[in-house]
Amino acid sequence: MAREEIPKQAKRMFKGQIFDVFQWEQKMYDGSYKTFELLKRPNTVQVLAVVKDKILLLEQEQPEKGVYLSLPDGRVEGNEDELTAAQRELLEETGFESKSWIEWQRFQPMVKVVFDVVIYIAVDCLKVAEQNLDEGEKIKWKLVSLDELLALTDDREVFKQQELAMLFMDMRLHTDKKEAFRKLLWPDA
């Protein structure tokens, strides 16, 4: 399926904190025109961070959102590239870093909202600093096994990263995909 893109003739109608709104006149199959609308927001990054034989999982609490589990994640800020954003978020949220990063997946998850979710794998992570959280963040980290991670998809009220949940369920359905994923996380095992 074609990716959604903001067409060149679109006008920015509103510039928000996160979302910009674009509109344009779209020619329909019968020759008439209709006002179309798309949003644009910064891409987000998510990190599968490997620490020895485990994976880093966050327990986060946010105003109005309650407590939930997630992989380290965040928005790309300003002009930084996606890998830099992933490295920054992992370091801020957990104090870990890695010298070996793979861009594993890239999705356009929302209908009518142009943005990518980019999922990185960071192997052999080491603790190099303390957490450095924004004023709105309450985050604890813990280490889980691959099987514990994949089992999170049974509770989507608590684990809401939907793209990851889809990938994890797919691995639970297809053992060959799970084993290929395991080799990405632990290339030397």
Next chain:
Amino acid sequence: MAREEIPKQAKRMFKGQIFDVFQWEQKMYDGSYKTFELLKRPNTVQVLAVVKDKILLLEQEQPEKGVYLSLPDGRVEGNEDELTAAQRELLEETGFESKSWIEWQRFQPMVKVVFDVVIYIAVDCLKVAEQNLDEGEKIKWKLVSLDELLALTDDREVFKQQELAMLFMDMRLHTDKKEAFRKLLWPDA
């Protein structure tokens, strides 16, 4: 997890064709304030329409989006309620109707966008009319078995209704859930 809601003190900053943008000042844990932003858009409905021992599947083509498979779906329009929207979309897109509807699932699928996806089951559907498509729609319908429907989750480039894909994968992982679903689709079988 708590549902995202537009807080009472939020102001509507932009009214779009589909999306409205709301902003407000949010007090943070350290007592400072930060501008928060949420979008609101109309709810959408999706229909699992049962025809004898099969389920209705659409092959759709849209400008800029290519060809894809989906269940009948659409946006709630104006002041109509969700069930009315589901019945209207099924009739317009396929010409089928049902006297027996169940609200099966309700989700808030997007982060920072306040809207629900509501999934209905319509049992014992009958063909009562021709398709009645909007000028922008090219839609063919066909009938598939339950196993063919669940197998669609293996090709997410073609089957993009993510909430449904999550539910179908969950059923493939948990046979008891699949059998409970089968009883909803064919209560008299």
